[in-house]
Amino acid sequence: MARKSRRSLALPESAALPVTVTDVAKQAGVSPITVSRALHRPELVSKATRERVLEVVRRMDYRPNLLAGSLATSRSHLVAILLPTIANSIYANVVHTAIDRLTEAGYQSLIGPTGYSAEEETLLEAILGRRPDGIILTGTLHTPACRDRLANAGVPVVEAWDLSDHPLDIQVGFSHEAVGKQVAEHFLAKGCLRQAIVSVDDPRARRRNQGLKQALLDAGAPQMPEVILPLPSTWEVGRRGLATLLNTDPAPPDLVFCSSDTVALGVIAEASSRGLRVPQDLRVLGFGDTQNGRFAWPALSTVSVNSPAMGEQVALALLRRFAQQPTENRVDTGFELIERAST
Amino acid sequence: MARKSRRSLALPESAALPVTVTDVAKQAGVSPITVSRALHRPELVSKATRERVLEVVRRMDYRPNLLAGSLATSRSHLVAILLPTIANSIYANVVHTAIDRLTEAGYQSLIGPTGYSAEEETLLEAILGRRPDGIILTGTLHTPACRDRLANAGVPVVEAWDLSDHPLDIQVGFSHEAVGKQVAEHFLAKGCLRQAIVSVDDPRARRRNQGLKQALLDAGAPQMPEVILPLPSTWEVGRRGLATLLNTDPAPPDLVFCSSDTVALGVIAEASSRGLRVPQDLRVLGFGDTQNGRFAWPALSTVSVNSPAMGEQVALALLRRFAQQPTENRVDTGFELIERAST
DNA sequence: CTGTTAGCGCATTCAA
DNA sequence: TTGAATGCGCTAACAG
Numbered sequence: 001m002a003r004k005s006r007r008s009l010a011l012p013e014s015a016a017l018p019v020t021v022t023d024v025a026k027q028a029g030v031s032p033i034t035v036s037r038a039l040h041r042p043e044l045v046s047k048a049t050r051e052r053v054l055e056v057v058r059r060m061d062y063r064p065n066l067l068a069g070s071l072a073t074s075r076s077h078l079v080a081i082l083l084p085t086i087a088n089s090i091y092a093n094v095v096h097t098a099i100d101r102l103t104e105a106g107y108q109s110l111i112g113p114t115g116y117s118a119e120e121e122t123l124l125e126a127i128l129g130r131r132p133d134g135i136i137l138t139g140t141l142h143t144p145a146c147r148d149r150l151a152n153a154g155v156p157v158v159e160a161w162d163l164s165d166h167p168l169d170i171q172v173g174f175s176h177e178a179v180g181k182q183v184a185e186h187f188l189a190k191g192c193l194r195q196a197i198v199s200v201d202d203p204r205a206r207r208r209n210q211g212l213k214q215a216l217l218d219a220g221a222p223q224m225p226e227v228i229l230p231l232p233s234t235w236e237v238g239r240r241g242l243a244t245l246l247n248t249d250p251a252p253p254d255l256v257f258c259s260s261d262t263v264a265l266g267v268i269a270e271a272s273s274r275g276l277r278v279p280q281d282l283r284v285l286g287f288g289d290t291q292n293g294r295f296a297w298p299a300l301s302t303v304s305v306n307s308p309a310m311g312e313q314v315a316l317a318l319l320r321r322f323a324q325q326p327t328e329n330r331v332d333t334g335f336e337l338i339e340r341a342s343t
Numbered sequence: 344m345a346r347k348s349r350r351s352l353a354l355p356e357s358a359a360l361p362v363t364v365t366d367v368a369k370q371a372g373v374s375p376i377t378v379s380r381a382l383h384r385p386e387l388v389s390k391a392t393r394e395r396v397l398e399v400v401r402r403m404d405y406r407p408n409l410l411a412g413s414l415a416t417s418r419s420h421l422v423a424i425l426l427p428t429i430a431n432s433i434y435a436n437v438v439h440t441a442i443d444r445l446t447e448a449g450y451q452s453l454i455g456p457t458g459y460s461a462e463e464e465t466l467l468e469a470i471l472g473r474r475p476d477g478i479i480l481t482g483t484l485h486t487p488a489c490r491d492r493l494a495n496a497g498v499p500v501v502e503a504w505d506l507s508d509h510p511l512d513i514q515v516g517f518s519h520e521a522v523g524k525q526v527a528e529h530f531l532a533k534g535c536l537r538q539a540i541v542s543v544d545d546p547r548a549r550r551r552n553q554g555l556k557q558a559l560l561d562a563g564a565p566q567m568p569e570v571i572l573p574l575p576s577t578w579e580v581g582r583r584g585l586a587t588l589l590n591t592d593p594a595p596p597d598l599v600f601c602s603s604d605t606v607a608l609g610v611i612a613e614a615s616s617r618g619l620r621v622p623q624d625l626r627v628l629g630f631g632d633t634q635n636g637r638f639a640w641p642a643l644s645t646v647s648v649n650s651p652a653m654g655e656q657v658a659l660a661l662l663r664r665f666a667q668q669p670t671e672n673r674v675d676t677g678f679e680l681i682e683r684a685s686t
Numbered sequence: 687c688t689g690t691t692a693g694c695g696c697a698t699t700c701a702a
Numbered sequence: 703t704t705g706a707a708t709g710c711g712c713t714a715a716c717a718g
Contacts, residue, residue, distance in 0.1 A: 032697090064695085068696045070696090
């Protein structure tokens with residue numbers, strides 16, 4: 001009893017046609033909608049029919065087609081996550097936590113790599129075409145057009161990892177300027193007057209650096225060289241960065257503020273290969289949460305940003321929106337300076 | 344001229360109803376299918392109407408609903424990627440490369456976290472319910488039921504990071520036993536007879552370890568202690584691992600084979616805090632490609648698995664399947680032992 | 687080259 | 703408690 005026009009090719013019988021609600025309905029002697037209800041709103045169906053239907057569902061190995069469901073309900077249960085890169089990413093922990101929470105709540109995650117500004121618009125359209133129920137933004141969108149597009153997509157958007165003055169919608173993050181400021185002040189108080197910077201070229205890193213430099217300026221501390229190298233963020237950036245610093249300035253820095261823990265490790269490697277002791281001769285400060293707070297590299301101080309908490313907040317904000325509950329539109333997840341001596 | 348029953352709520356006019364093919368068709372004075380063709384198969388439409396339609400598309404800001412398209416064509420242009428974790432993951436580089444290629448080819452990536460065996464089945468159903476055109480598996484599926492389900496889902500599946508004797512479908516990876524064997528033999532030849540292991544508890548790591556131990560056995564080298572610690576793979580595993588090794592055995596190892604570069608760094612940290620020189624007193628061997636081959640930690644030897652190439656092959660295999668071109672069902676991407684002395 | 691018809695699989699609305 | 707009719711938005715098949 002073949003259906004009217006499913007597939008033109010003759011298929012081997014192993015590739016059976018997918019079972020649909022209609023198939024189940026026929027077998028169970030009910031209408032398709034009853035099957036749907038038995039599955040999703042069982043309280044609307046009498047116990048007898050419900051059990052019969054579910055039995056048939058099991059027997060026929062019925063798997064709902066979520067595409068069809070989404071089309072009919074206009075709720076895709078899809079969350080799009082836009083991030084520059086998955087590999088070695090400072091955002092990975094946040095994204096990971098958020099995905100876990102969303103998955104638990106029955107949402108699935110669509111990943112969009114925003115690494116290449118050229119195709120950003122295309123990517124965004126492809127993503128929006130799936131009609132996601134929500135969007136998570138970790139990196140920065142390159143073109144203003146894309147930001148506009150997102151703002152007007154009629155979809156809740158969470159921007160993570162930052163608090164800016166021009167929110168798209170919801171923000172979960174912290175102030176990068178404040179990070180730089182606090183680092184500078186903390187170490188000024190400890191007597192570190194020669195604070196240098198080794199950083200990749202990233203907008204947020206630049207704002208942290210700016211915060212640090214401003215604080216130094218305000219305190220009347222000397223301006224030290226700042227080495228900015230291109231992405232990606234590798235150990236090599238740190239090694240070359242410190243090498244450059246030391247070659248440039250006759251008087252070495254007493255602190256190096258790095259754009260990430262990875263870069264900081266490179267600085268430590270370079271320092272030790274030059275016989276500089278960390279932190280006695282040179283303090284090295286990283287940023288991020290590579291090890292997720294579990295364990296830090298000896299002598300590597302760092303600014304921990306509490307990624308898991310951020311991930312939770314990101315997911316929470318979206319889920320509350322979905323449930324049409326009131327939401328905070330701005331969550332400051334803070335950061336914490338962790339100092340390590342050695343061993 | 345409102346449509347019949349779209350949305351019940353009165354919406355502010357800013358939240359305009361999404362434009363559909365039908366809307367465009369009306370404005371352009373053609374039928375919906377012509378709009379569809381002008382967009383997707385322009386060669387089937389006369390230049391004049393095509394231009395008119397596209398003009399209207401632009402003016403009305405039409406955005407195709409990919410859910411509807413997928414439902415109609417049975418091609419979702421979605422690839423599901425199942426991986427244990429995104430954070431600090433050894434798989435991240437592979438996944439990243441694969442996503443890039445797939446995105447370029449017009450496919451989008453759905454991420455499914457398989458970290459929690461308990462809900463593995465639920466997750467899998469949710470993913471399959473989206474009718475992905477292909478599936479990428481990086482970690483291991485925990486239950487046999489899930490493997491069966493995948494094998495019979497009627498969807499191309501690529502298993503990455505491994506070559507086993509019981510492929511689900513396509514395999515792209517390398518032999519983990521061979522890694523262990525080659526490491527053992529290489530360093531035996533260099534005179535390292537006391538090869539110990541510090542590893543997390545992971546099936547594939549265990550197979551690498553097994554390969555190493557077997558090769559040692561075959562060569563008549565002494566069996567050294569093997570420290571297996573629970574996931575996740577952090578520096579701390581390395582530190583505690585080496586500490587345990589040194590406390591357990593009076594005669595220290597001359598080589599420590601680690602389950603990842605991260606663990607290996609921990610071993611190096613512990614070694615240096617104990618005054619052991621790497622590699623003179625102790626060679627440390629990592630595994631993976633944390634830095635993607637760009638730069639290695641001084642004195643950290645490693646087994647590089649060429650993740651980008653693997654990612655390419657994974658994407659390629661799927662794309663060829665989608666295009667119904669013949670495919671290799673088993674691609675050995677190999678690995679490479681990289682030895683580093685210092686500095 | 688263009689349009690008509692019909693269907694993808696499911697769920698909302700209303701009626702019974 | 704159940705069902706019929708209909709629509710979600712798009713496209714394949716066929717006709718003209």
